[in-house]
Amino acid sequence: MAGYGFVQVGRLGGNLVMTRLLVPEMFGVMAIATMVTVILALLSDIGLRTHIVQSRRGDDPLFLDTAWVVQIFRGFALWLAALGISMALHLANAEGMLPAKSVYASPELPLAIAISSFSAVISGFQSTKWATASRHFDQKRIMQIELIAQLVALAVMVVIALASRSIWALIAGGLVGWLTTTVLSHTWMKGYQNRFRWEKNALNELIDFGKWIFLSSVLSVLAGNGDLLLLGAFVEADVMGLYAIAILIVGAIGGGLGRLFAAVFLPALSAVVRDDPSQLRDVYYKLRVPFDLLLLFLAGLLFADGKIFVDLLYDSRYSGAGDMLRILALSFFAIRYQVAKQVYLAVGMPQYLVAIH
Numbered sequence: 001m002a003g004y005g006f007v008q009v010g011r012l013g014g015n016l017v018m019t020r021l022l023v024p025e026m027f028g029v030m031a032i033a034t035m036v037t038v039i040l041a042l043l044s045d046i047g048l049r050t051h052i053v054q055s056r057r058g059d060d061p062l063f064l065d066t067a068w069v070v071q072i073f074r075g076f077a078l079w080l081a082a083l084g085i086s087m088a089l090h091l092a093n094a095e096g097m098l099p100a101k102s103v104y105a106s107p108e109l110p111l112a113i114a115i116s117s118f119s120a121v122i123s124g125f126q127s128t129k130w131a132t133a134s135r136h137f138d139q140k141r142i143m144q145i146e147l148i149a150q151l152v153a154l155a156v157m158v159v160i161a162l163a164s165r166s167i168w169a170l171i172a173g174g175l176v177g178w179l180t181t182t183v184l185s186h187t188w189m190k191g192y193q194n195r196f197r198w199e200k201n202a203l204n205e206l207i208d209f210g211k212w213i214f215l216s217s218v219l220s221v222l223a224g225n226g227d228l229l230l231l232g233a234f235v236e237a238d239v240m241g242l243y244a245i246a247i248l249i250v251g252a253i254g255g256g257l258g259r260l261f262a263a264v265f266l267p268a269l270s271a272v273v274r275d276d277p278s279q280l281r282d283v284y285y286k287l288r289v290p291f292d293l294l295l296l297f298l299a300g301l302l303f304a305d306g307k308i309f310v311d312l313l314y315d316s317r318y319s320g321a322g323d324m325l326r327i328l329a330l331s332f333f334a335i336r337y338q339v340a341k342q343v344y345l346a347v348g349m350p351q352y353l354v355a356i357h
Contacts, residue, residue, distance in 0.1 A: 003140075003142075003144075004143070004257075004259065005256075006147060007147060008252040008256040009252075010147065010150045010151070011248075012252050012313075014150070014154040014157070015248055016313055016314070017154070018157060018169070019314055019315070019317075021158070021165065021169070022161060022166075022169065023238075023317070024237070024238045024241030024245075024318065025106075025236075025241055026167040026170065026241065027170075027240075027244045028103050028106075028237035028242075028244060029103060029108055029109050029167055029237055029240075030167060030170045030171070030244070031228060031240055031241070032104070032106075032109060032113075032232050033109060033112040033117075033171075036085055036113050036117065037078070037082060037116065037117045037120060040078045040085075040117075040120070041078060042217040046074075046206065046207070047210050047214075047345075047350065048071050049130070049131040050213065050262070050266065050345055051205075052064065052128060052131035052135060053134050053135045053266050054345055056274070057205070058135050059132065059135075059192075060202075062197070062198075063202040064128040064132070064192055065194055065195050065196070065198060066197075066198040066199050066202035066203050066206065068127070068128050068194040069196060069198045070198075070203070070206060071125075071126070071128075072125055074120075074124060075122070076120075078117065078121075078124075079118055082113055082117030083114050083117070086110040086114040086117075087110070089104060089109060089110045090110040093110070098233075099233060101236045102233050102234065102235070103233075103236070103237045103240045104233055106237055108167055112167060112171060115171055116175070118175060119174060119175055119178045122175065122179050123181070125182050126181065126182045126185045127186045127193075128191075128192070128194055129185055129189040130142065130189065132191050133189060134263050134264075134266070135267050135270075137267060139263065141189055141190070145180075145184045145189070146181070148180060148184065149177045149178075149180040149184070150177065152176055152177065153173040153174065153177030153180070154173065156172055156176045157170060160172050209350060212350035212351040212353065213350050227243075228240075228243075241318075242324060245310070245314065245321040246310075246321040246324035246328055247328065249310075249321075250325065250328045250329065250331060250332075253298060254295075254331060254332055254335045257295070257335060257338075258335060258338050261338050262342065265287050265339055266342045268283070268287070269287075269342055269343055269346035270345075273347055280343070280346075280347075284340075287339055288339040288340075291336055295333070295335055296332070296333070298329070299330055299331075299332035299333055301329075302326065302332075303326050303330060306325035306326035306329055307319075307322030307323055308322070310322035310325055341353055341356070
């Protein structure tokens with residue numbers, strides 16, 4: 001929890017620095033570029049890391065190698081799909097098919113998507129040591145790597161922003177952050193060193209589990225990203241930039257806790273299922289109740305004082321993000337139920353996530 005807290009505070013602090021160096025329009029364009037990569041990732045998600053944590057074969061080298069090879073091919077596929085989208089946007093804009101003042105009509109957007117989406121290739125090579133560390137509750141090294149990657153990315157962004165005052169500072173920082181994480185996952189983490197090989201039985205197991213994760217992800221794409229998809233067509237880049245700031249603050253809290261649920265609660269619940277299933281109900285409520293109280297408190301706090309919070313942290317150009325933050329804070333009511341999703345994954349029933357979405 002302390003590690004995730006430092007990561008999210010660092011993320012917010014880095015954003016505060018960058019908002020002093022860049023204009024809101026750049027954050028709006030970057031929000032759409034990031035959204036494209038996220039949507040493509042969700043549409044191709046088969047829960048590789050989740051299954052390594054949950055599966056009884058999660059420590060089998062051949063199983064891990066198979067998952068790693070699938071992960072690499074998926075990374076290249078995502079990047080190629082993003083290149084296709086960037087080309088389509090460029091041609092559509094050249095033909096005047098996009099609303100003139102929308103974010104989608106921004107001349108920087110196609111190239112931003114093409115370059116930033118290369119992060120999918122980089123992350124595809126990330127070692128499965130990351131997943132096995134979560135499986136065995138070894139969170140310390142994961143947190144250290146995330147903090148190091150965040151500091152390196154911020155340093156790159158600040159240097160480039162000071163030199164160019166352009167969106168490429170955000171793009172370069174993101175790519176360097178992913179590269180740092182991937183390299184350190186191989187060189188600085190304990191565990192099995194992946195090789196290029198695969199096993200048919202392992203592949204079949206990954207596909208059987210992953211098909212439900214895939215369906216769940218497809219159904220959740222519009223729910224999780226429909227706002228950005230629609231706003232990109234109807235608002236200008238500066239308004240989207242304000243919305244991106246509000247989303248960032250909510251994501252720093254809700255997204256951080258969601259990652260905590262997946263990184264800590266899933267392996268904990270999976271261990272209970274494997275070793276003593278009768279304790280699952282008690283462990284579930286022990287995990288959930290404290291976060292219910294925290295998230296409900298934060299929802300009320302930011303709904304009441306979100307605008308004051310933004311005005312204290314950001315300069316006057318970003319004041320409009322305060323009212324957006326107040327409304328988005330209500331999403332914390334639903335985030336607390338993500339603990340239940342980890343239960344379904346732990347017991348090997350990802351099909352329930354499809355019904356939820």
